[in-house]
Structures are given as structure tokens and as C-alpha cells.
Amino acid sequence: MLFAFDWTQLAQQTVIGLSSGGTWALLALAIVLIYRSTGVINFAQGEMAMFSVFIAWSLVHHGLTYWAAFFLTIAISIAGAIAVERVVIRPVEQAPVLTVVIVTLGLLFVVDGAARWFWSPETRTLPNAFSTSPITIAGVAFSWQDLGNIAVSLGLVVLLWGLFRFTKLGLALRAAAVNPDESRLLGIRVSWMLALGWGLAAGLGAVSGMLTAPALASFDQNLMQPVLLYAFAGAVLGGIESPLGAVAGSLLLGVFVNLVGTYVGWIGTDLRLPVALAVILGVLLVRPAGLFGKVSARRV
Amino acid sequence: MALLAVEELTRRFGGIVAVDDVSLDVGEGEIVGLIGPNGAGKTTVFNLITRLYRPDNGEIVFDRRSLLRTPAHGIVRRGIARTFQNVELFGSMTVLEHVLIGRHARRGRRAREILGYVGLAALAHRSARELSFGAQKRVELARALASGPRLLLLDEPAGGLNHEEVGELGALIRRMRQDFELTILLVEHHMQLVMGVADRVHVLDFGRRIASGTPGEVQNDAAVIEAYLGTNA
Numbered sequence: 001m002l003f004a005f006d007w008t009q010l011a012q013q014t015v016i017g018l019s020s021g022g023t024w025a026l027l028a029l030a031i032v033l034i035y036r037s038t039g040v041i042n043f044a045q046g047e048m049a050m051f052s053v054f055i056a057w058s059l060v061h062h063g064l065t066y067w068a069a070f071f072l073t074i075a076i077s078i079a080g081a082i083a084v085e086r087v088v089i090r091p092v093e094q095a096p097v098l099t100v101v102i103v104t105l106g107l108l109f110v111v112d113g114a115a116r117w118f119w120s121p122e123t124r125t126l127p128n129a130f131s132t133s134p135i136t137i138a139g140v141a142f143s144w145q146d147l148g149n150i151a152v153s154l155g156l157v158v159l160l161w162g163l164f165r166f167t168k169l170g171l172a173l174r175a176a177a178v179n180p181d182e183s184r185l186l187g188i189r190v191s192w193m194l195a196l197g198w199g200l201a202a203g204l205g206a207v208s209g210m211l212t213a214p215a216l217a218s219f220d221q222n223l224m225q226p227v228l229l230y231a232f233a234g235a236v237l238g239g240i241e242s243p244l245g246a247v248a249g250s251l252l253l254g255v256f257v258n259l260v261g262t263y264v265g266w267i268g269t270d271l272r273l274p275v276a277l278a279v280i281l282g283v284l285l286v287r288p289a290g291l292f293g294k295v296s297a298r299r300v
Numbered sequence: 301m302a303l304l305a306v307e308e309l310t311r312r313f314g315g316i317v318a319v320d321d322v323s324l325d326v327g328e329g330e331i332v333g334l335i336g337p338n339g340a341g342k343t344t345v346f347n348l349i350t351r352l353y354r355p356d357n358g359e360i361v362f363d364r365r366s367l368l369r370t371p372a373h374g375i376v377r378r379g380i381a382r383t384f385q386n387v388e389l390f391g392s393m394t395v396l397e398h399v400l401i402g403r404h405a406r407r408g409r410r411a412r413e414i415l416g417y418v419g420l421a422a423l424a425h426r427s428a429r430e431l432s433f434g435a436q437k438r439v440e441l442a443r444a445l446a447s448g449p450r451l452l453l454l455d456e457p458a459g460g461l462n463h464e465e466v467g468e469l470g471a472l473i474r475r476m477r478q479d480f481e482l483t484i485l486l487v488e489h490h491m492q493l494v495m496g497v498a499d500r501v502h503v504l505d506f507g508r509r510i511a512s513g514t515p516g517e518v519q520n521d522a523a524v525i526e527a528y529l530g531t532n533a
Contacts, residue, residue, distance in 0.1 A: 168400075168404065171393075171397060171400060171401050171404070172401065172404055174390065174393065175390050175393070175401050175404075178390045178391050178393075179388055179389070179390055179391075181352060181372075181388070182384070182388040182389075182390070183401075184352075184371075184372040184373045185350055185352075185372060185373075185375055185376060185381075185382060186376055186401055186402060186404050186405065186443070186447070187373050187374070187375075187376040187377055187404050187405020187406060187447070188373060188401075188404055188405070189373050190373070
């Protein structure tokens with residue numbers, strides 16, 4: 001054979017890409033969730049997820065197993081984010097979008113500062129959620145961790161889709177996002193729906209963080225910053241208004257970035273973030289609505 | 301005893317008095333028309349009743365209790381539902397989902413039954429934004445009926461409909477009153493429709509009520525004729 005291509009490596013790297021893409025997808029979904037209901041990008045979403053990871057770390061440190069800490073952290077994150085929305089966002093609910101965006105930027109620094117104040121700036125680790133031993137499928141070895149990440153991410157996406165599609169609460173959440181005035185007249189408490197949206201987004205972010213952390217050799221308060229950037233890139237690629245697009249975009253981006261890093265020698269692991277930024281720029285220039293977004297004309 | 305009584309209601313927007321000291325009533329089981337030239341304040345009255353606007357002055361009493369302490373999201377529980385002039389739907393949601401969300405806080409008849417009643421059963425799983433304007437208006441009506449209201453506020457239900465559809469609408473409004481035991485207040489520009497279905501009519505002009513009575517009385521009222529045709533200079 002003239003040119004021997006290593007299919008095993010391609011399959012492995014694709015799965016690794018889907019694994020990180022899956023964790024980005026959850027954070028991207030959190031951003032899209034809030035963007036769709038309020039038109040606001042919550043810049044604090046990544047730092048809120050980081051805070052959740054530190055809560056999980058504390059719980060594990062106090063003797064809980066990874067999975068016990070996992071579910072407890074989700075619950076705490078949802079409740080905490082609802083409280084934050086009520087206290088910080090509700091007073092500016094009627095304010096222009098830019099005002100709210102600035103408030104979320106402020107929140108970013110407050111959450112970040114709080115995490116640095118509560119937890120000393122040393123590096124930490126979270127135990128692995130899944131077995132570290134490899135599994136061989138069709139002669140190719142994959143890591144349980146990657147497959148587990150993909151399963152949890154996609155499982156959560158399906159769960160969320162079911163919530164919005166088939167439950168009374170989901171219907172009310174969608175209605176409040178699309179047409180708040182009309183929703184009010186149907187008896188929906190729009191303001192609470194927005195708070196609940198924050199709760200759900202924070203739950204997604206928490207899972208994203210808790211899947212990200214164990215994959216790292218160690219982490220500190222900066223761990224979610226690259227993830228937030230990748231999530232933005234994934235959401236923009238898929239179309240910032242489309243939940244399906246955010247998931248597909250993040251997965252695509254995960255695979256793309258990983259394969260480019262593997263096969264293009266000079267990019268390696270160091271230049272992956274700039275690749276994601278290049279994707280954002282490229283999409284905004286060529287197809288601003290993203291792969292799944294609809295071009296919307298606004299009456300002014 | 302009136303089911304709905306609006307008393308000395310006033311609402312200003314900056315220097316404009318959109319609704320000026322208006323009193324009107326709607327009796328249980330009545331179909332009442334609210335008419336007037338463009339900008340007379342008809343839709344503002346609807347928005348005041350449904351608590352989207354706060355009145356500057358006056359009182360609104362529904363079923364012997366004030367509405368002014370009920371927030372907008374509590375209106376439907378009191379038994380009031382409405383449709384909008386420009387059709388306010390939830391974009392990509394299906395027709396059936398619209399009716400289900402109508403039952404969020406208060407439940408009337410089964411969703412399927414209502415869809416059949418307004419003739420939308422075959423379109424239940426179509427997304428509302430794909431439908432014709434006439435069908436969208438029926439989606440809005442179905443959503444309003446789904447909460448089992450006592451008082452139904454219709455804002456220009458005939459707007460954008462063709463001649464034949466307006467005829468059907470008149471018959472539908474009368475049938476709905478019977479079949480759902482409704483009281484109906486409707487804002488409408490289509491005089492033939494209003495005069496055909498309404499038991500009584502209130503007329504607004506420049507935010508003030510200038511006449512009330514049966515369709516026959518109002519049509520012959522000098523102030524009403526002047527408001528619609530202008531003053532003879």
C-alpha cells in the first residue's frame with residue numbers, strides 16, 4: 001500500500017472530540033436557553049459552572065462519592081441560580097438588553113471572586129466518573145470516560161428536549177420565552193419562568209463542569225474559561241437561537257478541533273482555542289445565522 | 301347585576317388621554333359591541349381590563365370583585381380570556397400546543413373537542429405560523445376558549461377576513477355564547493357584523509363614551525353619526 005492511513009487513530013480521536021464537544025454542548029445549551037428567553041448572553045454562565053464544580057469538589061472532599069456529589073451539585077446549582085436570578089437579574093428585567101448583559105458581566109467577576117475567596121488558589125482534582133480502563137470495540141480501544149461523557153451529555157439533551165416538548169412546565173417555559181405578554185394572560189408567571197430558565201441553565205453548566213474537571217490532570221478556578229469559549233463557538237456555529245444547533249455545532253466543533261490538533265502538526269494542543277475563535281469569526285462572516293439558525297428580519 | 305362594570309376609567313399616555321372617564325357595563329350572557337373610529341381607545345380599554353395597562357383612575361369590577369388587584373397572570377383564573385387585533389401566537393408551536401397552553405391555569409373543555417368546534421381538528425399538529433391568517437385567528441380563539449372563560453374579549457375578530465368568513469364568524473360568535481355559556485365583549489370595525497350579533501353597543505370617540513344602546517338606537521344617534529362622518533361645517 002502506498003499510503004497507510006491509521007483508521008484506528010481517526011476513530012479514537014473522533015470519539016475524544018465528541019466527548020469534549022458533548023461537555024461544550026451542555027454549556028452552549030445553557031447559553032442558548034437564556035438567550036432565547038431573554039435575548040441576553042449570560043457571560044457568567046461559565047463561571048457559575050466553575051462554582052458548581054467547586055461545590056462538587058467540596059462535597060467529594062467531605063466523603064461523598066462522585067455520583068452523589070454530582071446529583072446534589074445539580075440541585076444546589078439550580079436552586080442557587082434561581083436565587084441569583086431573583087436577586088440580581090429581576091430588578092433589571094425590563095431594562096434594555098445591554099444593561100442586562102453588563103449585569104451578567106458583573107456577575108462573572110463576582111462569582112469568580114467568590115470562588116477564589118472560598119477556595120484557596122491551589123490545584124485540585126475530581127475523581128473519575130467512569131472507569132479509567134479502556135474498552136475495545138471492533139478492535140479499537142476507547143476510554144470509558146469519553147464514552148460516558150458522550151452518553152451523559154446526549155442523555156441530558158434528550159431529557160431536556162422531553163421536558164420542553166411533552167410537559168406542561170416545558171410548554172409554559174416556551175410560551176413565556178416567545179410571547180411574554182400573551183403568556184401572562186394565559187396565567188403563566190413569566191418572571192418565574194425566566195428564573196426557572198436560569199436554574200435549568202445552571203444545572204446544565206454544572207454537569208458540563210463536572211464532566212470537564214475529572215478529565216483534567218488538575219484544575220483551578222480558571223477551568224471553565226476555555227469551555228465557555230468553545231461553547232460560544234459551538235452555539236454560534238449551530239445558530240445561537242437553535243438548541244439543536246448548539247448541540248450539533250458543539251459536537252462538530254469538538255471533533256473538528258481535535259482532528260485539526262491531531263493531524264495538523266503545528267496546531268497541536270496549544271492552538272486549539274484560536275481554531276475555535278477562527279470558527280466563530282468564519283461563521284459570523286459567511287453565515288451569521290449559523291448552520292441551524294433562521295435568518296430573521298426585524299421590524300424597526 | 302353586570303358581570304363586567306368599568307367605572308370612570310382613565311388612562312393617559314404622556315399628554316394623550318387614550319381613555320377618558322369611561323364607564324360601561326356588560327351583563328351576564330350578553331354580546332356587547334365596543335365601537336368607535338380609529339384611535340378611539342377601544343383596544344386600550346381591553347388592555348386595561350386584562351391588566352396589561354394600569355389605569356390612572358377608575359375601577360373595573362368583574363363578578364362583583366375589583367380586577368385592579370388581580371395581576372395580569374391572574375386574569376385567566378378569574379374567567380377572562382381574550383384575542384388580539386394582530387393575532388398573538390407562539391411562533392413554531394403546533395395548533396394543539398396552543399390549545400394546551402390555553403388550559404395552563406384554568407381548564408375548560410378538552411383540547412380536542414375545542415379544536416373540533418372551531419374547525420381546526422385536521423390541523424392539530426401543524427405549526428401555527430404556517431397557517432392562513434383566518435386559521436390563525438381561529439387558533440387564537442380556540443386558545444381563549446380552552447381556559448373555559450366566563451367573559452371573552454374579542455379584539456377585531458373580523459379584521460382581515462373575507463366577506464364569506466365574516467358571515468361565518470357572526471354565526472360562530474352567537475353559537476359560542478350558547479354552547480360555552482359566554483359573555484362576549486367585542487371591539488370591531490365591521491359594522492354589519494357588530495349590528496348583527498350585538499345585543500347592545502357602546503360607542504367611544506377620542507377616549508370618551510359618546511353613546512350606548514341597542515344597535516338600532518346607536519345607529520340613529522346624532523353624536524355617533526357625527527363621530528363617524530365628521531361635522532357638517
